[in-house]
Amino acid sequence: MEYLVDTAAEFGVDKHIRFSSRLTEASWNSELNRWTLVVDSPVGEDVIRCRHLFLGSGYYSYRGGFEPTIDGEDTFDGPMLHAQNWPDDLDHRGKRVAVIGSGATAITLVPNLARDAANVTMVQRSPTYIHIETGDDPEADELRRTVGPEETFRRIRLRNLRNQQEVYAQAKGDPDAFKATLFDAIDAQIGEDVRKQHFTPTYEPWNQRICVVPDSDLFHAVRDGRADVVTGSIDRITPTGLTMADGPASRPTSSSKRLDSMWCFGGEAEFDVDGWPVEIGREWTYKGAAISGVPNLVYAFGFINASWTLRIEALTDYWCRVLIPHGRHRRREDGRRPHRRRAARAAVHLRCRLRLPASCGGPASATGRCGAVDQSAELRRHARSVRFGRRRRPHIQLTYKEKKMRVTVVGGAGAMGRKAVETLAGFDDVDQVRVLDRDMAPLAALDLGDDRRKIEEIVVDALTDDLAALFAGSSVVVSALGPFTIFGERVLSAAIEAGVDYVDINDDWEPTLAALEWHDRARAAGVTALIGMGASPGVSNVLAVRAADELDTVHALYTGWVVAGTESEPGGPRPAAALLHLVHECTGTVQVLEDGRPALVAPLQPLTLRYPGIGEIGVRTIGHPETVTLPRRFPDLQTCYNVMAGPAWWFDSVAPIMAAVDDGTLSAREAALKVENGVQRPADAPKTLRTPSLWALAEGEKDGQPARAAVGTTRWSPGRMAGATAIPAAMAARMILRGQIGRPGVNTPEEIVPFELLMEALSPLYDQPDPSIPLYEVAVDSTVEIGA
Structure with a gap:
């Protein structure tokens, strides 16, 4: 487990x-x-959308194992x-334990339990073939000293592949000699009599x-009397224990383990294509990985007669070779159409030769041997690829469906909206940007080049026109139309009515609370609405989420930005809408969180913070x-x-200027x-x-000690405040x-936007003052970590 955790962290998978x-x-x-996935998570039901789905869930049920009635x-x-x-x-510890079963789980449990238990009894209906393997590898040790770790890995891996093929070939070609080799090793540990009674299977x-x-740990436990x-x-x-129908009663036990597992497909999830349920047992399979009639889905199934993960490696390597050229051409969908003859051959082998119990959706019975011949050939091909570095070209034809991606930008001729339009029009996977505004004159100043052809201008009155009808046919709506106290709910509700996903730049706390009241209606409509992006x-x-992740517990969160950039855009209206908004947010009262409860306070109150x-x-x-939104994500926040x-x-x-607004002296x-x-x-x-320029500070505890963590951007976008606001919204769309x-x-950004994904998306466009410096910094007390 330590190796798994360290490796995942090293490559950023975690x-x-x-x-x-x-x-x-x-x-x-x-x-x-695309796929739409419904996921049960610690925070409730979640929805994920993706183009390709890889099932690495194995073939066991995670609800529970198979438990026969006794x-x-x-x-x-x-x-x-x-x-x-x-x-x-x-x-x-100190108890008598009965372990029911004799597979891999049982023979691993028994010697480990026997270290502390008074006695462990393994109860089996029939024996299993067991191979004793030592942990020492003198050949590998010698190679590490002479040729280095990388070449050693390649050679030992190739040797192990060959050994597995030879062992399987001997087991099927000369089973008596194969059994003799296994039995001789067991006899040397526990004697022939015990082996014949408990470790001699009746099948081949x-x-x-x-x-x-x-290292013979199971047989050491049996030989020493601990098991x-x-x-x-x-x-x-x-x-006090259990009795046998055809043998002696087991010793009295204080606990019992049952080890069989239930088989299933895809973690027992329900699959459908365009509303039609997928019956896995009735479909064909290609290379034991793709399923007929089910686009863009691959399931991981390992070797039966060799290391399970070895085939998973070959499968992922193969599928990456399918997807990488596919991604280079920026194609959006592949309905897999394998060569008809090859697909039929692979399907016949796997449909007729692979035994799947009826519980996992496969055929209730099958004839012939398990799919050994097919997998042996596959194992030989993989061994050749390890030896010579060869990769066969995937025998798959990718067929593509062209789908128009239309983004509608409401308020698209304003300062923020124009930057959103410019950014969206520059994306290759956006085919059309529909701009809705009451005055299109400012849009003419945009230097869009060839992307100008993507722009469709529609003059509207957002207060009176039917926005839902105008949104029809759009893939997503981006709203840059303020003030959100007037237009926020109107535009959001129209997107929900039209059934179109939605992103806005709402930066007022009152309309944010109002927008959150539309959650149930958006969910019922299947609309993803992302507000305040x-x-x-x-x-x-x-x-803020990234800063909080640095600590074990979080009591306080501060998000901040510098006052630079609040001036009007050159050539734009005066005063700028951003400055009008600043006045609104610096007058009256604002909502904060104090002592774990919402509180209304006067703005511009001085605070002193310690930034790591x-x-x-x-x-x-x-x-x-x-x-008002971060406390939803962190319910224990004070x-x-x-x-x-x-x-x-x-x-x-x-x-004083803001005070004059509060007392009515100034507008x-x-x-x-x-x-x-x-x-x-x-x-x-x-x-x-x-x-x-933009940062978040978290205060709490780490390793039992008070700690602070901060994450801040060190680069910013061109376009002053318009770029800083509109580019993230366009990226989210x-x-x-x-x-x-x-x-x-x-949804709010902290709920569905992953930090690494956002930083990766922003990095090419956040190029001020120097694109070569890191995009962000993570600081924990006195430790500073630079991020790409």
Whole structure:
């Protein structure tokens, strides 16, 4: 387990895993060319959309193992459990234990339990073939000294592949000689008499898989008297143990383990294609991986007569060679159409020769031997690829469906909207950008080049026109139409009515609360609505989750941004809409989280925070939606503020202007113009500690000690505040188009946007001041970690 955890962390795989989650439904939509997955997760039901689905769920049921009914089991006085549901608090020390079963799980459990138990009895109906394997490998040790670890790995892997083929060939070609080799090794450990009684199967080798005992640990336990074996049928379970129908009773036990497993396909999820249920047992399979009539799905099934994971490696290598050229051509969908003759041949082998129990949807019975011939040939091909580095070209034809990706941008001629339009039009997988606004004149200033052909302009009045009808046929709607106190719910409700996914840059906390009330209606309509996906809120929310992940517990979260960039856009209206919004958020009251409860406070209140790696910074409170959404993601949070960082002289200059708005002396427009024209840096103003342009700070505990963690962006986008706000929204719309994010309902960025995915998407466009520097920094107290 330590190796698995370390390897996943080394390659960054752990950041992309959703733990404690179970797939319950998978639906393929041929019109949208994508899978929609319903997943049970620790936070409730989640929805994931994807183009390709790889099932690595194995073939066992995760609900529980197979438990046959045994007479008297309800009378047993001790604990009785299945190995698949092993409790963390089970204490078997000094007790008598019966293990029912003789497969790989049983022969692994018995010697380990025998270390601390008074006695362990393995109860089996019939014996299993067992091969003793030593942990020492002198050949590998010598190769490491002479040719190095990489070449040693290649040679030993090739040797093991050959050995597995030779062992299987001997088992099927000369079973008596093969059995003699296994039996001689066991006789040397426990004697011929015990072996004949308990370790001599009645079937031929490799009619079932052969178990491996490492370093004879099972036989050491039997030889030393710490474990014994009873072979026969169980008659009944008694209060103190169990009795056998055709042999002696086992020793009294205090716990019992049953080890058989239930077979199933895809973790028992329900699969459908365009609403038609998939009956796995009635379909053909190609290379034991793809299923006829089920697009873009691969399931992992290992070798039966060799290492299970060896075939998984070959399968993933093969499928990557199918997908990589597919991705290079930016094609969106592949309905797999293998060569008819090859598909039929592979299907016949696997349909007729692979035994699958009726419980997993396969045929109830099958004739002929298990699929040994097919898999042996596959194993030989894989061995050749290891030896010579050859990879056969996949015998699959990819057929493509062209689907128009149309994005509608509401308010697309405004400062924020134009940047969203420009970004979306530059994406190769967006075919059309429909711009809705009341005045299209500003749109003419955009330098779109050849992407201008993608633009469709529609003059609308968002207060009176039928927006739902205008959204029809769109893949996603992006709303940059403010103020959201007026237009937020109207545009969102129209997208839900039209059944179109939705993204906005809502940065007001009151309309954010109103938008969240539409969650159930959006979910019922199957619409993914992502609100507040700008800079703050938006990127800042995702940074907050990343900062919180650095700590064990989190008590306080602060999201912040610097005051630079609040000036009007050159050539744009004065004052800028962003400055009008700033006045709104710096007057009246704003909602924050204090002592674990929402509270209304006056904005521009001074706070002093300690930013890891920088020191104390002076900030002022402001009314952005992070304070009302992050507590939903972190229910134990006690404190949450959104703040502005900047020089004290700027805040001292702005505070009287905002106070004048509160007492009615100035209008919001007059105040915005004063901020733009009348706030100038004093000549003697001291320098201020520079924070990242956008950041999040988490306070809590790590390893039992108070700790702080901060994540901040060190690069930013061109286009001033318009770029910082609109580019993340455009990127999020593209993620929805690609099926990378998605969950029906009204969502906030911290709920569905993964940090690494967002940083990867933003990195090419966040190129100021220098694209060569890292995009973000993670700082934990005095430790700073640079991110790509």
